[in-house]
Structures are given as C-alpha cells and as structure tokens.
Amino acid sequence: METHTINFWKMPDADKRVYFFAFLAMMAFAGNSLLCRLALKHAVIDAANFTTIRIMSGALVLGLLVRLRGGVYGTAGSWWSALALFVYAAGFSFAYNHLPTALGALLLFGAVQATMLGYGLWHGERLSRKQTVAIICSFAGFVALLSPPFAAPPLPSALLMTAAGVAWGVYSLRGKQAGDPLLATAGNFLRASAFAAALSLVLWAGLLPDKMGVVYAIGSGVFASGLGYAIWYKALSGLPATHAATMQLSVPVFAAVGGVIFLGEAITLPFFLASTAILGGIAVMIFDKAQAP
Incomplete structure (x- = not known):
C-alpha cells in the first residue's frame, strides 16, 4: 500500500510554495461563497447578473493569463463543459439568495464529492467495509442537514445548490481529459459567458446593480x-492526489468562518454535528482509497 505523509517544516522550499498556493486556492474557493452572499444580501444585484459578471470577469482574467503565457485564447474547452460550468455558477448564485454561507458551501462541496465518488462506483470501483460505513455516515449527515432540528434550509435553494455541486462535479470529471487545464478553463469561461448573458436577458427585470454589487461580482470572477483556479492548477502539479482531495475539505470551514466574521452568521451545534458527519465520511473515503493495495 502507498500512503502520503507530510511535515511542512521539513519540506524543500519548492514544496512549501505548492502547499501555500493550494491554501490560497482554498481561500479563494471559499471566497466565492462569501462574495456571492455579501452581494445578494448587502448590495443591489440579482443572482442572474451576479452570475454573468462573475463568469465574464473570470473569462477576461483567464484570457489575460493565457495570452501572457503565450497561448491562444478560446481554442480549448468545449460547449458541454461550458454548459456544466454555467449550470454550476447559476445554481450557486440563485441558491445563495436564501442559504447562509456555510450551509451553501457544505451542500456544494458534498454534492461535488458525491458526484465524483458516484462516477467511480459506476465505473467499477469497489467500496471497502470502512468506506461503506463512511458513505452511510455522510449520507445520514446530509439528510439531517436538510431536516429539523438541524439547518432545514428552504428546499428549492438546497436543491439548487446540490444541482450546482453535481454540475461542478461533472465539469471536474470532464476536465480530467481536457489537456491543458488553464487553456481549457479559459475557453470554457468564454463559452459560458454566452449562456450567462442569455440568462440575464431572459430574467431582466429592470434592476440595475449598484457599485458594490458589481464589485463583489467582479471580485468573485x-x-x-x-x-483562484489558475493558482489551484499550479498547485495540483505538485500535490499528491489524496492531499489535493482532502485539502478541499477546508473550503466549507473557511466559508463558515467568513460567514461568522463578515455576515454575523451563527454556527449551531446541530449544523456542526451534521457537517462533521459529512466531511468526516468523505475524508475516510479518500484516505481509505489512497491506502488500498
């Protein structure tokens, strides 16, 4: 069996930079939840326009990075991946109309991991006894999270965020065969901008975003x-797969802390217990798979 252990302080400087970049990427991913919630709660902007500005500004910065690297912008990626990216971004924004930051991030993350684990099972991966118990615990935590006396969020918003997580899982799975990740992501953001613009036009209600709404959306994009994605792809080249997967467990935690600090959201004991069951079960799944002979 093969296991990976780390001692940060004994790492070469190059490896320390990899983990530092990974940490920055996790902070950025958590920042998406925080910025979206801030925009929808404390600024004047609707979810459709937030999605459009986020995707278009992301496309611009990714295009700039591609050009600075000497690549040709818009040649990689695909319309199907762009559609998955758009469904994720739109579902994410609309769900955050009624979900607190931490709960939204946890639902999103859980759905992403469930999608990718489900894909592996569909293609013949076997579960050990420990993994079976872990996935049951995660599912029980997920069900509890949506039920009284736990968080019991509005069901439509919870389903939207779950759909967003499934879409992001599909996008991630497709990205594994996409070649250069930066080129592919830039091309997908460019294509997804067309879907987002169409959504804004269809749902246009005459409401113009205010300055802070635009600032939050551009910051997210x-x-x-x-x-955030560019930094993450740079870090991925030097990270063991299990470390990359488990580091993503930190995203809902960072989002929860941000929600407490910037939005005054409370972390209740039932939410803590349910999230521990979900994230703990996923962690066991990842580590047990990594240690399999």
Missing part, C-alpha cells in the same frame, strides 16, 4: 474564480 477575477480573484475567487479566475486567479
């Missing part, structure tokens, strides 16, 4: 999405 440029920093938390475009630069």
